[in-house]
Amino acid sequence: MESQPIDYESAEFALRQSWEIHRQAFGPILEPAFTENPQVRILLINALNHISRRDVKRGMELLKELQPYCIYDEDKAAWAFFVGLCFEMGGAREQMLQWYEKAGEIGHRFYLPYLKLAKAAHGAAQFEKARDYYKTAISCLLEMDEKDRDEVILGAAYTNLTSCLTMLHQYPAAEKAWQEAQKYPAQPGADATAAILYAAMGNGEKTAEHIRGLSEKFPAWVEQTRQMTQQILSGTHPDFPN
Numbered sequence: 001m002e003s004q005p006i007d008y009e010s011a012e013f014a015l016r017q018s019w020e021i022h023r024q025a026f027g028p029i030l031e032p033a034f035t036e037n038p039q040v041r042i043l044l045i046n047a048l049n050h051i052s053r054r055d056v057k058r059g060m061e062l063l064k065e066l067q068p069y070c071i072y073d074e075d076k077a078a079w080a081f082f083v084g085l086c087f088e089m090g091g092a093r094e095q096m097l098q099w100y101e102k103a104g105e106i107g108h109r110f111y112l113p114y115l116k117l118a119k120a121a122h123g124a125a126q127f128e129k130a131r132d133y134y135k136t137a138i139s140c141l142l143e144m145d146e147k148d149r150d151e152v153i154l155g156a157a158y159t160n161l162t163s164c165l166t167m168l169h170q171y172p173a174a175e176k177a178w179q180e181a182q183k184y185p186a187q188p189g190a191d192a193t194a195a196i197l198y199a200a201m202g203n204g205e206k207t208a209e210h211i212r213g214l215s216e217k218f219p220a221w222v223e224q225t226r227q228m229t230q231q232i233l234s235g236t237h238p239d240f241p242n
Contacts, residue, residue, distance in 0.1 A: 015045060022048045026081075027148070028140065029103070029110035033078035040069045047082065056090040077108040084113065093120075104136075111140035115157060122160060127167045134161040155184030159193050166197045167239065175201070188218040192225040199229035200240050207233065 022045065023030055034040045047062035063083055070076045084099030097120055100113035118133030134157055141154045158181035165174035174197050181190065195210035207229050215222045228237065235242030 015042060018045045018049055022052075026110065026112075028144070029078050029081050029108045029113075032074035032108075034069065034075055036071075037069060040066060044078075044082075051082065051086055051089055054089050056086050059089075060086045073106050074108070077103045077106040080106060081108065081110065081113055088116075109140045109143060111137040111144075111153075111157075114140060115153070118157075118160065122164060125167075127164045131161060131164040131168065134164060151184045152187075155181050155190075156187055158184065159187065159190045162197060163193045166193070166200055169200070169240075171197065171201050189214070189221050191217065192221050195225050195229050196232065199232040202233070204233055 019041070026048075034044060043062060043066055047059050047066065050056075050062065051059035060083070063079065063086065066079060070079050080099050080103035084096045084103060087093075087095040087099060097117060100117055103113055104117065114133050114137035118130045118137055121127075121130035121133060138154065138157050138161065141149055141157065158177050162174050162177040162181060165171075165177055178194055178197060191210040191213040195207050195214065198204075198206035198210065211222060211226055211229065214225055231237035232240045
């Protein structure tokens with residue numbers, strides 16, 4: 001039986017197409033990696049194709065083959081991030097966070113792992129750590145071209161930063177972050193963050209204004225927010241004593 005000729009043109013097109021899909025998702029950390037080694041990039045594309053299909057085992061095997069070619073910090077940061085992504089796709093949250101943290105320690109300008117680290121620290125009430133990660137994520141987002149930037153994510157990051165700064169009693173900085181958040185699309189529950197900030201600042205009028213906004217946009221959070229702000233204003237909330 002005669003063997004079919006290899007269609008190199010189709011294979012090259014498929015590679016370029018896969019690279020573009022991954023570039024759109026991970027551009028700021030992917031594009032600077034392995035720039036001097038096209039063969040390693042092909043291996044990386046293959047690994048990412050498997051990871052995106054949630055074939056984590058094969059994706060991790062291919063990433064391990066890549067590790068010896070990590071020469072520059074850009075290569076090492078991307079590699080650490082994609083190992084973390086493997087763990088994320090596999091549902092291993094703690095390992096995901098560890099590897100995202102390693103990628104950040106090496107240094108990169110991709111907002112997503114910083115944002116995931118920020119949310120994890122925020123949820124664990126590690127407000128200083130969360131504040132710093134939110135700030136890094138925001139600066140990475142602001143560096144992106146406007147056409148590539150997700151303004152909803154940017155607005156949410158500023159809102160979450162407001163919350164962290166409020167819990168740290170850094171009210172002028174929190175109010176500034178809230179004002180920045182207003183430049184972007186707001187999530188329905190964002191008024192709760194502002195209500196708590198203004199209660200902590202002792203501004204009952206603005207607190208009431210944001211609770212009214214919350215009742216219109218996200219009524220499920222009204223009662224909890226009202227109770228918390230009343231305690232803050234009266235000086236009986238343990239996190240905001242007079």
